[in-house]
Amino acid sequence: MGDINLSVLIASLMVASVPILLAALGEMVTEKAGVLNLGVEGMMIMGAICGFIAAVGTGSPLAGFIAGAAGGAGLSLLFALLTLGFLANQVATGLALTLFGLGLSALMGQGYTGIKPPATVEIDFGTLTDIPFLGRVLFSHDWVVYFSLFMVAAVWWFITRTRAGLVLRAVGESAEAAHALGYKVARIRLAAIAFGGAMAGMGGAYISLIRVPQWTDGITAGAGWIALAIVVFASWRPVRVLVGAYLFGGITVLQLNLQAAGSSIPVEYLSMAPYLVTIVVLVAISAGKGRKTDAPAALGQNFHSVR
Amino acid sequence: MLRRTLLASAALGLSLMATGSAMAQDKVKACFVYVGPINDGGWTQAHHVAVLKTQEHFGDKVEIMWQENVPEGADSERVMTQMALGGCKIIFTTSFGYMDATNAVAAKFPDVKFEHATGYKREHPNVTTYNARFYEGRAVNGTIAGMMTKSNKIGYIASFPIPEVIQGINSSYLHAKKVNPNVEMVVVWAFTWNDPAKEADAAQALIDQGVDVIFQHTDTTAPLALAAKTPGVIGFGQARDMEEYKPSPRVSSIIDNWEAYYIKRVQAVMDGTWESQDSWDGLAAGAVGIGEITGVPDDVKAAAEKVRDDIIAGTYHPFTGPINKQDGSVWLADGQVATDGDFAGMNFYVEGIKGDIPQ
Numbered sequence: 001m002g003d004i005n006l007s008v009l010i011a012s013l014m015v016a017s018v019p020i021l022l023a024a025l026g027e028m029v030t031e032k033a034g035v036l037n038l039g040v041e042g043m044m045i046m047g048a049i050c051g052f053i054a055a056v057g058t059g060s061p062l063a064g065f066i067a068g069a070a071g072g073a074g075l076s077l078l079f080a081l082l083t084l085g086f087l088a089n090q091v092a093t094g095l096a097l098t099l100f101g102l103g104l105s106a107l108m109g110q111g112y113t114g115i116k117p118p119a120t121v122e123i124d125f126g127t128l129t130d131i132p133f134l135g136r137v138l139f140s141h142d143w144v145v146y147f148s149l150f151m152v153a154a155v156w157w158f159i160t161r162t163r164a165g166l167v168l169r170a171v172g173e174s175a176e177a178a179h180a181l182g183y184k185v186a187r188i189r190l191a192a193i194a195f196g197g198a199m200a201g202m203g204g205a206y207i208s209l210i211r212v213p214q215w216t217d218g219i220t221a222g223a224g225w226i227a228l229a230i231v232v233f234a235s236w237r238p239v240r241v242l243v244g245a246y247l248f249g250g251i252t253v254l255q256l257n258l259q260a261a262g263s264s265i266p267v268e269y270l271s272m273a274p275y276l277v278t279i280v281v282l283v284a285i286s287a288g289k290g291r292k293t294d295a296p297a298a299l300g301q302n303f304h305s306v307r
Numbered sequence: 308m309l310r311r312t313l314l315a316s317a318a319l320g321l322s323l324m325a326t327g328s329a330m331a332q333d334k335v336k337a338c339f340v341y342v343g344p345i346n347d348g349g350w351t352q353a354h355h356v357a358v359l360k361t362q363e364h365f366g367d368k369v370e371i372m373w374q375e376n377v378p379e380g381a382d383s384e385r386v387m388t389q390m391a392l393g394g395c396k397i398i399f400t401t402s403f404g405y406m407d408a409t410n411a412v413a414a415k416f417p418d419v420k421f422e423h424a425t426g427y428k429r430e431h432p433n434v435t436t437y438n439a440r441f442y443e444g445r446a447v448n449g450t451i452a453g454m455m456t457k458s459n460k461i462g463y464i465a466s467f468p469i470p471e472v473i474q475g476i477n478s479s480y481l482h483a484k485k486v487n488p489n490v491e492m493v494v495v496w497a498f499t500w501n502d503p504a505k506e507a508d509a510a511q512a513l514i515d516q517g518v519d520v521i522f523q524h525t526d527t528t529a530p531l532a533l534a535a536k537t538p539g540v541i542g543f544g545q546a547r548d549m550e551e552y553k554p555s556p557r558v559s560s561i562i563d564n565w566e567a568y569y570i571k572r573v574q575a576v577m578d579g580t581w582e583s584q585d586s587w588d589g590l591a592a593g594a595v596g597i598g599e600i601t602g603v604p605d606d607v608k609a610a611a612e613k614v615r616d617d618i619i620a621g622t623y624h625p626f627t628g629p630i631n632k633q634d635g636s637v638w639l640a641d642g643q644v645a646t647d648g649d650f651a652g653m654n655f656y657v658e659g660i661k662g663d664i665p666q
Contacts, residue, residue: 008515016508106344113346114551116532212507214532217344218376221502252505256512259495259662260462267496267665 004261007136009254014137014145015211017249019044019203019220021148023227024234024241025155026199031231032159033192034172034298038094039079040200041224042101047072047201048208049105052117052215055205061120064209065144065202072201073194075101080193084186087302102218112215120144120210144206149242151199156238168192172296175303185303200224233282235294247281248274337361337573338395339373340386342402343501343526350500350526350546350563351375354401354424357565364570368577379404387412391419397576399569400424402500403469410434420581422572425471427651432583437568440589441471442478442650444561445522446625447597447615448543449482451559452520453490454607455541456483461520462493462513464530466500468665470653472524477657478625479522484659486610492660493518503529510534510542521556531557541602548598559611560598567593587647591619631658 023040030037037043050071055064079097082088123146125139159165168188170178175185207223208215226248234240255270263270339358343351355373362371372395377386383405390398391412397420400409406426413421413431421434429436452461461483465472480492493516495509502525510521510530514537521542523530528549534540534556544552544560568586575581588594597615600608617623626649628639633656639645656664 005515012508012511012515016504016511019504110346113348114528116535116551119536207504212503212529212532213536214348214503214528216347216503216527216529218501219503221504223504253508253512256495256497256509257515260493260509260512260516260518262493262661266663267498271496271498 004254004257007133009250009257010137011140012257013246013250013253014141016253017245018145018148019206019211019223020227020230020248021242021245022151022203022206023200023224024230024245025148025151025238026196026203027227028231028234028236028238028241029155029159029168029199030192030196031299032172032236032296033168033189034175034296034301034303035083035189035193035196036090036094036300037076037079037097037193037196038091038228039075039097039101039224040196040227041220041222042098043072043075043197043200044101044204044207044224044227045105045218045220046075046101047204048219049109049112049204049215050074050201051205052112052208053108055117055209056112056115059118061118061209064117065205068201068205068209069198070201072199072204073197075104076193076197076200077190079197080190083302084189084193087304090300090302098224106217109215109217115215117209117213119213142210144202144210152238152242159238169296172298175298175301179303179305185305189303200227203227229278232295233278233285235285236296237294247277251277334368334370335365335397335573335577336370336372336393336395337569337576338390338393338398339371340377340383340390340398340400340402340405341373341375342377342379342404344375345373347501347526348528348547348549348551349544351401353546353563354399354565356547357569360566361569361573365573369573377405380408384408384412387421388415391416395419397422397573397581399572403467403471420572420576425469427470427585429583429585435572435581435583435586437572437586438471439563439565439594440587441561441563441595442474443589443618443625444595444597445475445478446482446618447611448522448559448561449479450486450611450614451543451600451603451607452479452522453483453485453487454610455558455603456487456490456520457539458517458519459487459489460491460493460516460518462495462510462516462518462522464506464509464513464521464523464525465494465496466524467498468496468654470651473653473656473664474650475522475524476660477653480660481630481657482614482625483520494660494662496665497525499525501526503527506530507533514540528552544598550598553599554602557598558602559600562596562598564593564596589618590615591621632656633658633660 047068051064051068054067082093083090120142128139129135171188179185230244233244251274341351345355377383399422401424403425409423410430413434423436425438426436483490497509506525506529510533523545531542531552534542541558542556546563548560624644626645628643629641630639632638
């Protein structure tokens with residue numbers, strides 16, 4: 001049996017990680033604003049079905065991704081209405097959002113099984129693809145892979161280098177203080193929720209349009225929960241979200257590739273690996289210095305200005 | 308106040324529902340537990356199509372109820388209990404992982420008939436097991452795989468290490484090897500029946516390793532959808548024809564036909580003739596079908612159809628010796644044929660397949 005080709009492995013882990021990377025990045029921004037939206041799975045699957053319907057209807061994968069983002073954002077606005085408008089409990093609302101999204105997507109997806117979406121082509125980099133190793137790793141993907149990497153950089157820049165990002169963080173650390181300074185807490189949180197929804201929706205659309213390309217009920221199969229875990233794993237930092245997503249996606253792909261390559265490591269250990277690594281990394285992170293938790297201080301707390 | 312009204316009306320609604328089901332008692336209520344969604348494109352959809360045809364066959368003499376996406380394990384036990392309490396006379400549990408739950412619930416409801424698909428435990432007189440000889444279909448597809456592969460690497464996306472899956476791997480490999488001595492079998496265990504993204508990732512891993520013919524023993528069309536992205540890679544429909552992936556990558560399929568069985572068993576409940584049994588039909592009885600063979604050269608098609616026809620005619624058994632186990636020890640001597648007992652406990656690869664079966 002042949003060995004695993006490292007460049008092929010890295011290239012496929014980059015593809016496999018896109019959905020959780022996009023969703024985790026969006027959720028991170030939402031949580032930075034102090035809102036815990038556990039409905040990532042529901043928003044992802046809404047993105048998956050909305051994107052699928054739009055892509056099939058228009059024949060354009062790009063339209064599919066836009067619709068996927070819109071679908072995820074649309075569902076997240078429901079969450080915003082309930083938690084920002086009616087001050088409903090965020091945890092309960094988020095869970096309900098997932099259940100609602102799963103059901104609604106199954107309803108919308110009636111009649112869309114067995115249909116093939118239009119193919120998204122890989123970007124043609126010409127001769128760059130022929131560079132040994134790097135060509136396969138860096139220049140053999142569809143545009144969404146590059147978009148997801150761009151978004152990591154963009155979110156990092158926004159959170160750490162812009163005034164708007166500072167305000168967002170202030171809202172997440174202490175909504176009262178931000179409010180006292182005259183910032184519109186509800187509006188900022190609304191924008192953060194919608195952004196998180198749109199990113200989760202795009203992640204979902206990536207699954208139904210590129211990674212699997214088809215529609216099946218429950219196609220996201222728990223990816224949203226992994227995205228949520230990655231945010232904590234990354235201690236709310238964009239670059240660590242990238243690391244976490246690639247680690248998770250990478251080990252899943254690696255264990256399948258090891259099996260296919262005829263590795264002598266027992267399958268049970270390979271299947272366990274992603275979870276073991278998570279535990280190890282979490283322990284390593286929390287063991288380093290006895291510092292305070294990295295979570296935004298106002299995470300999960302509703303805020304109302306006339307309270 | 309409002310809340311109290313809500314509760315009261317909910318209670319009223321519940322009691323109305325209870326009366327409704329009591330009134331429907333003269334019908335036979337047949338219930339089905341599904342592991343995936345009814346539109347998974349494969350296993351569960353094949354069951355559901357048969358269930359709808361059963362309903363059509365009996366008309367209003369039978370009431371059908373089903374529950375989708377029931378996880379294997381404790382949740383399934385709750386679903387079955389609820390069905391039994393809800394007046395189901397016969398409950399079909401359609402996944403291997405429901406085996407212990409089915410027997411546990413059957414013990415509590417001796418008047419309800421339980422039919423467990425693909426299992427082997429019948430611990431109570433009201434439990435039947437039923438299955439189909441999928442390995443016969445794998446023999447036909449394996450023949451196609453052996454003749455079609457250019458890389459001489461064929462891949463198998465396996466779900467769980469249970470006898471049924473191992474039968475499929477062995478049968479596919481033996482028949483590919485028969486027509487192509489250089490063929491190599493690559494097995495990937497996905498440890499899921501129904502996870503499109505993981506199934507697609509498994510297919511991608513196989514393709515990355517040079518596999519160009521993919522078998523799947525998972526429930527969705529995801530592996531075919533993924534294979535369609537790579538020219539030259541072919542695969543087979545599983546459980547359902549998956550005709551939407553014709554002519555390529557899907558070149559043939561194994562089709563499960565449960566309809567005749569469901570009609571027969573529901574009828575037996577109506578007639579009061581239902582008895583515990585172990586049903587295991589194959590190609591000859593029509594329980595397993597081979598989907599149209601497309602997109603392959605004529606000689607490949609002819610060879611595959613010959614295997615199919617010989618199995619149907621009873622002149623050929625897919626597991627006919629000499630066959631050795633993976634470790635080289637003799638399993639079947641020359642001309643010896645595997646018995647049903649051999650199949651029920653199959654936990655070994657045949658000679659030539661590399662790797663270990665997870666235990």
